[in-house]
Structure formats: structure tokens, C-alpha cells
Amino acid sequence: MSADGVSGQSRVLKVLAEFLSSDRVPQTLLFHGPAGVGKALAAGEFAAALLCEKPPRGGARGCGACASCAAFAGGRHPDFIRVDAAYQACLRQEELAKQKSLRIGTVREARRAMETSAILGGRKVAVVEDADGLEIEAANALLKILEEPPAGAVWILTASRRERLPKTVLSRCAAVAFAPLEDQTVKRILIERGVGAAAAAAAAKDAGGSAGRALDLAHLGYPRALVAGAAAPADASDSLGPDLPSARTQAELALFAVRQELWRGWKEGRTPLAEVSRALDAVRELGESLRANVDPKAVVLLACLEARKAAS
Numbered sequence: 001m002s003a004d005g006v007s008g009q010s011r012v013l014k015v016l017a018e019f020l021s022s023d024r025v026p027q028t029l030l031f032h033g034p035a036g037v038g039k040a041l042a043a044g045e046f047a048a049a050l051l052c053e054k055p056p057r058g059g060a061r062g063c064g065a066c067a068s069c070a071a072f073a074g075g076r077h078p079d080f081i082r083v084d085a086a087y088q089a090c091l092r093q094e095e096l097a098k099q100k101s102l103r104i105g106t107v108r109e110a111r112r113a114m115e116t117s118a119i120l121g122g123r124k125v126a127v128v129e130d131a132d133g134l135e136i137e138a139a140n141a142l143l144k145i146l147e148e149p150p151a152g153a154v155w156i157l158t159a160s161r162r163e164r165l166p167k168t169v170l171s172r173c174a175a176v177a178f179a180p181l182e183d184q185t186v187k188r189i190l191i192e193r194g195v196g197a198a199a200a201a202a203a204a205k206d207a208g209g210s211a212g213r214a215l216d217l218a219h220l221g222y223p224r225a226l227v228a229g230a231a232a233p234a235d236a237s238d239s240l241g242p243d244l245p246s247a248r249t250q251a252e253l254a255l256f257a258v259r260q261e262l263w264r265g266w267k268e269g270r271t272p273l274a275e276v277s278r279a280l281d282a283v284r285e286l287g288e289s290l291r292a293n294v295d296p297k298a299v300v301l302l303a304c305l306e307a308r309k310a311a312s
């Protein structure tokens with residue numbers, strides 16, 4: 001989130017530090033909150049602290065100096081697994097781009113690895129990123145792990161759409177809530193990542209407290225005329241980037257902007273609530289179809305029509 005670790009989540013860091021200093025670390029944790037606010041980064045830092053030989057008191061990070069921290073920083077800690085698309089691609093010996101969601105075999109493999117004894121003699125830690133995107137069989141396999149984690153093992157799940165996780169999984173985890181970031185924090189993070197001050201301020205303003213979204217906005221942008229209602233729908237969809245991943249990200253940003261604009265329209269008394277609700281439902285469905293690989297151009301075209309209909 002920043003060159004110097006997690007930013008703008010002091011409440012969360014306090015809770016994690018408390019777990020560590022009291023030596024009462026829950027074996028199954030869920031880091032949940034909006035996308036792009038530092039959940040994955042915090043999970044990595046907390047994992048390093050859990051594995052550290054002498055974690056500094058009052059903090060939620062490793063000491064940065066011991067053998068465990070050195071191995072962690074080098075990406076070769078034998079008692080740590082990050083269960084994500086890259087891990088699955090490696091297991092399946094497939095391209096990274098082909099990993100749409102985490103599968104049952106991947107979760108089972110992680111479980112097997114976590115059941116062996118710790119090589120460095122401390123804990124074993126697994127971070128399951130975007131657990132809300134697991135295939136149903138994979139989520140069930142994960143539930144079995146969460147029901148009876150072996151002693152010394154800590155599982156940290158991250159999720160930006162908590163409501164998508166099965167209730168049985170939710171009930172097994174200690175939930176740690178991440179809040180949207182302040183605009184000033186988002187701006188500072190962008191500047192630290194090399195974005196100019198003016199562009200960083202503009203992106204932070206439109207990002208709804210998500211540094212990840214602000215970075216995408218600063219680098220890719222989205223068809224802004226779509227929200228203003230001035231663009232011809234075909235022009236808005238044609239302005240998306242030529243490659244699919246960029247176009248998909250831009251379409252997601254556009255849907256977010258349309259949702260924000262719809263809420264603004266209601267707050268400012270321009271659009272009746274019933275109309276806003278109808279349009280929000282339509283935009284949510286468009287978001288689902290985008291995740292199900294519908295052409296981003298078609299999604300933006302339809303979002304443009306929804307934005308116009310709601311504004312008229």
C-alpha cells in the first residue's frame with residue numbers, strides 16, 4: 001500500500017498487534033473490506049510477524065532482521081504459502097492468465113503443505129487471497145481446514161465481497177474489518193508510486209477510498225463522458241483500451257463511477273430512490289457479467305444507457 005507498509009489502517013494494525021502481544025492469535029482470520037485498501041499487504045506483513053523469531057512489541061510486522069524475516073523478504077520462507085493465482089499456476093504448470101479462480105486441488109495441496117511440521121520450528125502460515133472468489137468445491141475444502149486447523153497453523157483469508165463467502169466459512173473465522181482509506185492517504189500512496197501530484201489528487205477523489213482503484217484510474221482512466229451522460233454510447237465503449245485486461249479494468253472503473261454518480265443523484269435530489277435502486281441493480285448485473293467474461297465494450301455500452309436513463 002505504501003513503500004513503508006500498510007497505510008491508513010491504524011485500527012486494524014492495533015488489533016493485530018494485540019493478537020501478537022497477548023499470544024492469542026486466532027488460527028483462522030478473515031481480512032475483509034473494500035478492494036484496494038491493503039488487505040493482502042497487511043496479511044503478508046502479519047504473516048511475517050507470526051513467523052518472526054522476535055517480533056517487535058506493539059507492532060504487526062516482523063523485525064526485518066532475523067533468519068525468518070530474511071527468508072520471508074526473499075520470498076522463500078519454507079513455512080509460508082500464499083494461495084493465489086500464481087501458486088495455482090505453479091502447481092498446475094499452466095499460464096498465470098489461465099487461472100480464473102482457485103480450485104479444490106489447489107486448496108487441498110495447500111492443506112497438505114500446511115499439515116507438515118514447520119521447518120524453521122515456529123508457526124506455519126497460509127494466506128488465501130480473494131477467498132470470496134473460490135469455486136464452491138474449493139470453499140468446501142477450505143471449510144474442512146478451518147474446522148480443524150492443525151496446531152501451530154494460521155490461515156488468513158482475504159475477501160472484498162464478504163457476503164459471497166459461505167456462512168459456514170464466515171462463522172469459523174475471526175473477522176478483521178478494513179475501512180476505506182482517506183482521500184489524503186490514497187493520494188500519498190499514489191505519489192509514492194510515482195504518480196504526479198495533480199493526477200494523484202484527481203484519482204483519489206474518484207476512487208471511493210481504494211488505493212488499488214485510484215492506481216488503476218491514474219494509469220488507465222475510464223470513459224468519463226459516460227457518467228456525464230454526454231457521450232454517445234458507442235464512443236464511450238470504443239474509448240476502452242485495446243487489450244482485454246485493461247479494457248476489463250476500465251469497464252470496472254466505469255461501473256464504479258456510474259454507481260457513485262447514481263448515489264450522488266439521489267443525495268442531491270435529482271433522481272428518485274426507486275430509479276436509483278433499479279439502475280444500481282442493473283449495474284450490479286453488468287458487473288457480474290463482466291466477471292463472467294462478457295465483452296467489456298458491451299458492458300460499457302449498456303452502462304452508458306443505464307446512466308442516461310437514470311439521469312433523464
Ligand SMILES: [Zn+2]
Pocket residue numbers: 052053054055062063064065066067068069
Ligand atoms: Zn524477524
